[in-house]
Amino acid sequence: MPEIRVLLAADAALALPALRELRPASPQMASAQALRAHLAEVEGQGYRLAGSFEPGREEAAAVAGYRVLTNLAWGRFLYLDDLSTLPDARGRGHASALLGWLEAEARRLGCAQLHLDSGVGPARFTAHRLYLGRGLNLTSHHFAKELT
Numbered sequence: 415m416p417e418i419r420v421l422l423a424a425d426a427a428l429a430l431p432a433l434r435e436l437r438p439a440s441p442q443m444a445s446a447q448a449l450r451a452h453l454a455e456v457e458g459q460g461y462r463l464a465g466s467f468e469p470g471r472e473e474a475a476a477v478a479g480y481r482v483l484t485n486l487a488w489g490r491f492l493y494l495d496d497l498s499t500l501p502d503a504r505g506r507g508h509a510s511a512l513l514g515w516l517e518a519e520a521r522r523l524g525c526a527q528l529h530l531d532s533g534v535g536p537a538r539f540t541a542h543r544l545y546l547g548r549g550l551n552l553t554s555h556h557f558a559k560e561l562t
Contacts, residue, residue, distance in 0.1 A: 415507070415511065416466040416467060416468060416475065416476075416506070416507060416508050416511045417466070417467045417468075417469075418464055418465070418466055418467075418511060418512060418515040419464065419465055419467060419474075420462065420463070420464055421463040421464065421465045421474070421477070422453070422457070422463075423450050423451075423453035423454040423457055424450070425463070425465075426446045426447075426449040426450035426453055427446035427449075427450075427473070428465060428472065428473050428474050429449065429463055429465055429473075429474055429477045430443065430445075430446050430449050430473070431473050431474075431500055432465070432473070432474050432475065432476055432477040432498045432499060432500050433449065433477055433479070433496065433498055435498045435499070435500060435501065436496055436497075436498035437496070437498075459481070460481040460482060460483075461479060461480075461481050461495065462479070462480055462481065463477055463478070463479050463480075464477070464478045464480070464512060464515060464516070464519075465477050465478075466478075466499075466508040466509075466511050466512050468503065468506075473500075475499060475500055475503035475506070475508045476497070476498065476499035476500065476503060476508035476509055476511075476512055477496065477497075477498055477512075478494060478496065478497045478512040478513075478515075478516060479494075479495045479496035479497075480492055480493060480494045480495060480496075480516060480519075481493055481495065482520075482523050482525060488526065488527050488529070489526050489527075490523075490524055490525050490526060491520070491525050491526060491527040491528065491529055492516060492519065492520035492523065492525045492527070492528045492529070493528075493529050493530065494516060494528065494529065494530035495530075497509055497512065497513075497530070497541075509541075509544055510544060510547075510548060513544070513545075513548045514548070516528060528550070530545070530550070531556045532545065
């Protein structure tokens with residue numbers, strides 16, 4: 415069973431490889447220093463990281479970025495922003511372990527629900543199978559407009 419640990423801005427180097435798999439073009443993924451600076455900024459906005467670790471491996475095999483929010487529709491809920499596993503660690507239960515840990519953390523923090531948005535298309539089918547298997551339901555469509 416993977417070990418789940420909370421990661422702080424100082425732990426950016428441990429999270430960077432897995433986060434870079436999810437968001438390779440993000441300027442915050444350019445270096446551990448860039449990610450550390452970004453995390454220091456967004457931690458003040460409630461963004462948190464948790465990592466899933468294997469024995470003998472220094473960096474996280476998988477990482478989840480999340481925050482607790484409150485709105486009229488759902489009350490207090492945990493929103494999963496980022497979930498990514500290193501390619502060589504996929505299929506070993508890291509994402510599932512992180513989702514289980516996030517469910518427990520959401521309850522501990524007084525949240526009634528866990529939410530996430532996921533991209534569409536064949537590249538996301540494996541992730542969607544995982545989410546459905548962990549009891550998440552498709553409950554809405556997410557609309558977005560890029561503002562230039």
